[in-house]
Amino acid sequence: MTAVFPLPNASNDLTGHVALVTGASSGLGRRFALTLAAAGAQVAACARRADKLEDLAVEIRANGGVCEAISLDVTDADQIVRAVGEAEAAFGTVDILVNNAGVPDAQRAHKMSVEFGDMVFATNVRAPWLLSNEVARRLIAAKIPGRIINISSMGAFHYAGQGAALYSITKAAVNRMTEALSVEWSRFNINVNAIAPGAFSSEMMDGMLQRMGDFTGSFPRQRLGEPAQMDSTLLFLASPASECVTGTVIKIDDGQSSR
Secondary structure (H helix, E strand, O other): OOOOOOOOOOOOOOOOOEEEEEOOOOHHHHHHHHHHHHOOOEEEEEEOOHHHHHHHHHHHHHOOOEEEEEEOOOOOHHHHHHHHHHHHHHHOOOOEEEEOOOOOOOOOHHHOOHHHHHHHHHHHHHHHHHHHHHHHHHHHHHOOOEEEEEEOOHHHOOOOOOOOHHHHHHHHHHHHHHHHHHHHHHHHOEEEEEEEEOOEOOHHHHHHHHHHOOOHHHOOOOOOEOHHHHHHHHHHHHOHHHOOOOOOEEEEOOOOOOO
């Protein structure tokens, strides 16, 4: 039977949905949480810095949204299970997951300690893997469709230099994880997609600029992207408008990267 959709099939209304965003205390994650809440989602904002999370929750509530601040270190598997459980207890089953938490490496591969490398893998690859599985497991049990959005990077497609090898490797893994899980869970109506930003203003980018100097002059538009410029893509992937879109990685880089 052919489904009938209202035209245009472009609703970004997230009323009644529950979103969990990691790395929500600053930068892109903070913007993602604000954007989802403004679209009507109940937001579980997760990160390690509880004070900044609470400030975010206060701002969302002041604007008429709904937010629960949940402390989470994504490198701790037990905390991941607890955080998803807390979000579910507060709002119901999480049906939108934004795997945003990530760290750069900023070290040459041959000079990197095993411990530091393990931390980068744990944050950038293991955490989104565990979170996606925890959320999917609950969605499948509840027979509810869902949206998982992984935050990758243009670094997955090219080596940016200056000690970014492991970061590039982990983000390429995120892309493949996105593709593989989209196939595994498509029959459960769980869509898995990714956004690959270029150089956008964020706390992480501030650190890069301090180390490397202002490199925006080499970009065709000579600027960093602003987090708000990702709102439309985030909302598309999180909303009913993207029902048929799964297993894709959307590049948003303002023309910064050579192809």
